Amino acid sequence: xxxxxxxxxxxxxxxxxxxxxxxxxxxxxxxxxxxxxxxxxxxxxxxxxxxxxxxxxxxxxxxxxxxxxxxxxxxxxxxxxxxxxxxxxxxxxxxxxxxxxxxxxxxxxxxxxxxxxxxxxxxxxxxxxxxxxxxxxxxxxxxxxxxxxxxxxxxxxxxxxxxxxxxxxxxxxxxxxxxxxxxxxxxxxxxxxxxxxxxxxxxxxxxxxxxxxxxxxxxxxxxxxxxxxxxxxxxxxxxxxxxxxxxxxxxxxxxxxxxxxxxxxxxxxxxxxxxxxxxxxxxxxxxxxxxxxxxxxxxxxxxxxxxxx
Numbered sequence: 128x129x130x131x132x133x134x135x136x137x138x139x140x141x142x143x144x145x146x147x148x149x150x151x152x153x154x155x156x157x158x159x160x161x162x163x164x165x166x167x168x169x170x171x172x173x174x175x176x177x178x179x180x181x182x183x184x185x186x187x188x189x190x191x192x193x194x195x196x197x198x199x200x201x202x203x204x205x206x207x208x209x210x211x212x213x214x215x216x217x218x219x220x221x222x223x224x225x226x227x228x229x230x231x232x233x234x235x236x237x238x239x240x241x242x243x244x245x246x247x248x249x250x251x252x253x254x255x256x257x258x259x260x261x262x263x264x265x266x267x268x269x270x271x272x273x274x275x276x277x278x279x280x281x282x283x284x285x286x287x288x289x290x291x292x293x294x295x296x297x298x299x300x301x302x303x304x305x306x307x308x309x310x311x312x313x314x315x316x317x318x319x320x321x322x323x324x325x326x327x328x329x330x331x332x333x334x335x336x337x338x339x340x341x342x343x344x345x346x347x348x349x350x351x352x353x354x355x356x357x358x359x360x361x362x363x364x365x366x367x368x369x370x371x372x373x374x375x376x377x378x379x380x381x382x383x384x385x386x387x388x389x390x391x392x393x394x395x396x397x398x399x400x401x402x403x404x405x406x407x408x409x410x411x412x413x414x415x416x417x418x419x420x421x422x423x424x425x426x427x428x429x430x431x432x433x434x435x436x
Contacts, residue, residue, distance in 0.1 A: 143392050146187045146200070146433045147400055147407055148175040149424025155189060155200065156423040158398075158407060160391060163419050167205050171198045176428050177220040178387075179229070180435040181244070187435060188229055190220040197231060199247075202435060211247045213240045220431055221262040221271070223286070230271055232259035239273055241289060251289045255282045261304040261345070261430075263313065265328070272313055272328075274301040281315055281324075283331055295331040297324040303345025303388075303430070307352045312370075314355055316343040323357055325373060335373045339366040345430060347388045349397050349412035356397050356410065358385040365399060365408075367415055377415045381408040387429030400429035 145158040148171070155175060157167040173194025180187050187200040191210070196217050199209040216234030223230075228250070229242040237257050241250040256275025259282075263272050270292070271284040281301060282294040298317025301324070306313050312334070315324040321341055325334040341361035348355055348370070355368040358381075365385060367377035382401025385408070390397050396418070397410040405427050409419040 143184075143434050144202075145389070145391075145398055145407070145429075146178055146180065146189075146435060147387075147423050147427050147429045148178050148189055148433075149405070149426055150174050150176055150402075150428050151405075151426030152424045154424045155187070156427070157205065158421055158423070160396070163409070164421055165423060168424060169200060169205055169207065171200070171207060173198070173210075176430055177218055178429055178431045178433045179220045179222045180432060181222055182224055182226045184435045188220055188222060190217045190231060192217055192234070197229070209247060211242065213242060213249060214238070218430070219260045219262040219274075221264050224264055224266060224268040228286075230262050230264070232262055232273060234258050234260065237275075239271070239284070253284060253289055253291070255284075255291065256280050256294065260302045261316075263304040263306045265306060265310040266308060267310055270310075270328070272304055272306065274304050274315060276300050276302055276318075281313065281326060281331070283328070293331045295326060295333065297326070297333070298322050298336065303343075303358075305346045305348055305355075307348060307370075309352075314346045314348070314357075316346050316357055318342050318344060318360075323355070323368065337368055337373055337375065339368075339375060340364050340378065344386045345388050347390045347397055349390045349394055351394065354412055356388060356390075356399075356412070358388050358399060360384050360386065360402075363401075365397075365410065379410055379415055379417065381410075381417065382406045382420070387427070387431065387433065389429070389431075389433050392434060398433075400427040402426055402428055
């Protein structure tokens, strides 16, 4: 097993920006990935946690649990242009692949709010399992998958009629979800059972359960979906899984209490938000080494899809 702790400099491929929510200082850090540093910080009240970037790259949606909804950031202006109240416990957030809807998980009311991205009006409130957290939309924009933390399950929502198609039991306290590019597999980080459930999406069947380290929180795919990276909160590490063999092939030491994780659009560099260190670790998915550590704001969580243009 590879333990990677080396730090060295290497040029990253060009620009998209990473938008990192800093919950403890009510802000979002903007990382220029070409420069490898924070180039701006936006004030976002309400203890920002989740993040989703519109497909067009013009807006960033940030869940604000204490403000009972989400903030909308204009990417060009680099400022909050709207604050939307939707629910008591807004946490997980995702956006439709066509950009027309925003989905917000309500941790307290056990539901998902479907929000029109133009008017910010609620289209529908969908009851799901207990304490929904992670959300992911299928690449074809047909399905929404929801991790129900306290129900130990994942629900599949039909986005044509906004009803639950099926709910499947997974590990204990599922939180973060990621889906492959073909929409065929979902990987579920189960916080309390220290493992990852692999789901086949069509029938919502469990393919495998993979043991990782302590308190896995979220996951991201890289290198043409051949490697899965999973943040382990309680031992400051990221597990690396080969998605063909479904075996752990590496363990990378990162900052303290890693949470949010997302892959750069170049499909090679994986960014990890370290909550207790207030940093972002950048991992080379090919070498399994850390190539940069970027100072952000206090309490970096970045739960969701945080890369934009």
